[in-house]
Amino acid sequence: MHEIQCSVGAFVTGPVPTVSTTEAVSAAIKIMKESGHAAVIAVDEEGLCQGILTERDVLNRIAAEGINPCSQRVSGIMTRAPLTLNADDCITYAINHMGVRGFSNLPLLDETGRPIGLLGIKDVARHLSGVFADLEQPDTSMTDLPEWIDVGGG
Amino acid sequence: MLTVLATTQLSDLRLRQPVLAQQSDSLSVVTQRMRDAGRGSTLILTDDGRLAGIFTQRDLIKRVDLCSKGWGDLPVCEVMTKKPVVLGIGASLGDALERMDAHSVRSLPVLDDEQRPVGLVSVRDALRHIAEHFPQDFINLPPEPSLEATGLYGG
Numbered sequence: 001m002h003e004i005q006c007s008v009g010a011f012v013t014g015p016v017p018t019v020s021t022t023e024a025v026s027a028a029i030k031i032m033k034e035s036g037h038a039a040v041i042a043v044d045e046e047g048l049c050q051g052i053l054t055e056r057d058v059l060n061r062i063a064a065e066g067i068n069p070c071s072q073r074v075s076g077i078m079t080r081a082p083l084t085l086n087a088d089d090c091i092t093y094a095i096n097h098m099g100v101r102g103f104s105n106l107p108l109l110d111e112t113g114r115p116i117g118l119l120g121i122k123d124v125a126r127h128l129s130g131v132f133a134d135l136e137q138p139d140t141s142m143t144d145l146p147e148w149i150d151v152g153g154g
Numbered sequence: 155m156l157t158v159l160a161t162t163q164l165s166d167l168r169l170r171q172p173v174l175a176q177q178s179d180s181l182s183v184v185t186q187r188m189r190d191a192g193r194g195s196t197l198i199l200t201d202d203g204r205l206a207g208i209f210t211q212r213d214l215i216k217r218v219d220l221c222s223k224g225w226g227d228l229p230v231c232e233v234m235t236k237k238p239v240v241l242g243i244g245a246s247l248g249d250a251l252e253r254m255d256a257h258s259v260r261s262l263p264v265l266d267d268e269q270r271p272v273g274l275v276s277v278r279d280a281l282r283h284i285a286e287h288f289p290q291d292f293i294n295l296p297p298e299p300s301l302e303a304t305g306l307y308g309g
Contacts, residue, residue, distance in 0.1 A: 032215050038260075055211040056194060063214055063226075064189035066182065070221045099281025104260075122260060125277040128284070129251040132160040 006127070008094055009087030012108060012117035018043050021050050025062060025069035025077060028053050038122075039105035041115045042078045048113045051078035054105055084109045087116060094124055159287055160248035164241065164264055167283055169273035172197045172263070175230055177206055181218065182226030184209060195261050197271050198234050205263055205271045207234035212260075240265050243272060247283065250275050 017037040019028045021044055028040045032055060039054040053074055061077040062069050083097055084107045097103045098121050108117040173196040175184050184196055188211070195210040209230050217233040218225050239257045241250055241264050254262060254277055261276035 026221055029215055029220065038212070055215055058220070059185060059194065059211045059214055060189045063181075063185040063218075063220060066226065068221060095281050095285055099278060099283075099285040102278065104278070121277045121281070122255070122258065124281065125251055125260070126255045128280070129248075129255040132248040132251060 006091050007087060008085050008089050008091055008106075008108060008119050009117075011119050011123045011127075012087060016115045016117055017041060018047075018115055019053070019074055020045070021073070021075040021078065023074050025053070025058070025072045025074055028074055029058060029069055032058075037105075037118055038120055039118060040074075041107045041118060042074050043115065047115075049082075049084065049107055049109055049115050051075070051080045052082040052105060052107060053078040056104070082107060085119065086110075091124065091127065094119055098124060159284060160246065162247040162283065163243075164245050164247070164250060164273075164275055165243050167247065167275065167279055169264065169275055169279060172271070172274040174199055175209070176201075177231035177234075178229050180226060181228050181230055181233070184230045185214065185226075195274065195276075196230070197263055197274065198230055199271070203270055205238070205240065205265065205269070207231065207236045208238040208261075208263060209234040210261070238263060241275065243267070247280055251277070251280055 015035070017031050017035045017040045019031055019040045019042055021042045031040050032038065039052050041049055042051040042053055044050050057077050057079065058069070061067070062072065083103055085093060087108055087110075094106060097106060104121040106119045107115050108119055110116050170193075173187055173191045173193045175187065175196050175198050177198055177200070188194065188196055195208055197205060198207040198209060200206045213233055213235060218228075239253060239259060239262055241253060241262045243264055243266050250262060254260060261274050263271045264273045264275055266272045
């Protein structure tokens with residue numbers, strides 16, 4: 001199992017997708033579209049994480065309900081107090097939250113509660129794909145094989 | 155054990171039944187069907203039951219202007235992904251993860267030997283399967299990482 005384990009901080013790359021809780025949902029959609037992230041972290045005026053708004057929220061709470069995202073605030077449909085992780089936490093927690101509990105996006109926060117990254121299910125899938133690919137590589141590390149010893153015939 | 159996991163055939167996974175739609179179904183109908191089923195993607199079929207495309211919540215974000223009037227009346231075939239990346243039922247879990255990563259997608263239609271869709275495999279399906287095979291590593295965890303034991307306790 002050690003092959004899978006690593007800190008989730010290793011996946012913190014690029015700008016963090018955030019949106020103010022007071023902005024329209026359309027602003028969050030624009031960020032998701034342009035950044036390629038499947039979610040946006042909703043922050044207050046102090047930059048503290050207050051919630052998360054995901055593609056699934058847009059599907060279920062905007063599109064399927066026929067609501068105009070230009071006239072709905074992020075705070076109205078975001079998930080408040082989402083599950084989060086810190087950079088030092090092990091990816092096993094991400095696999096638990098995503099595979100077992102069904103969450104696809106996890107904000108990564110610093111010690112002040114401010115977002116430093118967003119871990120998506122694709123990030124975890126890429127990591128596992130790499131782990132499995134490494135399993136298929138032949139072990140070429142054994143270079144000091146013992147000499148052949150002829151013990152003769154019986 | 156990891157090798158066994160990587161070579162698990164898709165036919166051995168508990169694949170969820172996909173949401174299905176016809177090419178002419180409207181986006182409002184398809185999105186409501188996805189919401190009601192709790193799913194993030196829909197397989198779009200031809201009249202003879204073959205795969206015409208896939209429509210996902212990602213396609214909704216990228217290709218649909220939800221601020222415009224009448225978007226709900228658009229037929230799903232206008233915004234679906236045509237000729238999506240697929241997998242055969244004989245493929246493995248490792249193949250699925252590799253293909254999803256290579257094409258940057260989160261789910262793949264699974265086809266039988268006659269190229270008819272028989273299910274959908276998602277990253278979440280793969281993670282759940284892995285977690286179920288290593289419960290001590292992925293299921294039996296403290297509620298928070300900060301509560302993990304850092305040393306041995308007891309007398």
